[in-house]
């Protein structure tokens with residue numbers, strides 16, 4: 643299984659660390675909403691198909707990534723920086739052109 | 741700076757850093773292994789939005805311009821720089837004291853400078869079979885079009901994290917944790933036996 647890191651390019655899965663279900667919504671730390679905490683800790687969609695996941699490229703650039711992986715085929719249909727629209731690589735690119 | 745000793749030189753010396761020709765060298769030496777021992781190995785990281793200033797600072801201090809793209813870098817043979825992660829760069833100098841040179845350039849508002857000179861060991865592999873030997877270690881593309889001169893890559897060999905910069909058409913500098921350097925060096929020697937190697 644290969645994951646194409648937005649910074650490093652395609653790499654073997656051995657370089658990555660799974661960091662869990664990407665659908666989880668962590669409640670505010672001070673929240674006393676027990677249902678929300680219960681859902682965060684225990685509730686999982688467990689789909690047979692596309693699944694939102696968080697991975698870290700721990701054996702590479704160490705960026706945290708949002709990955710969509712098909713749990714039946716292991717096909718990776720999308721990879722993006724978990725931080726959101728990470729501009730670092732892009733800025734780096736723009737700088738090089740100037 | 742505190743005087744450094746190479747981890748490859750710790751006793752028994754003859755086992756690790758045996759200068760001379762080894763392996764199947766009767767048919768020619770296709771790989772040369774050496775420890776480059778740079779005086780300064782730094783990691784620079786920009787806060788989000790400060791990357792441009794950091795890159796400008798690297799140019800001010802080292803005279804090296806970072807080319808286009810993720811993982812891009814450059815080297816002039818004395819100083820080297822390459823990106824190894826978004827907004828993060830490894831900067832190397834033959835001379836000591838590069839961290840001090842950055843002190844007034846990379847301000848706390850721009851990012852951080854971490855001196856890893858004592859924490860990394862720099863190993864150079866050069867020669868016509870350098871790509872071949874490294875391809876046995878790392879699952880990345882070492883072909884020149886995919887990995888141009890100056891560019892850097894973060895990857896690992898088993899669990900040994902490595903930063904690799906191509907510093908010539910058939911030359912690579914590998915930065916590994918000092919504590920893993922001896923075992924990594926040994927493995928590299930074993931992997932080079934089939935092509936014939938020389939330790940310089």
Ligand SMILES: [Zn+2]
Pocket residue numbers: 647648649650651699702703704705
């Ligand atoms: Zn990466």
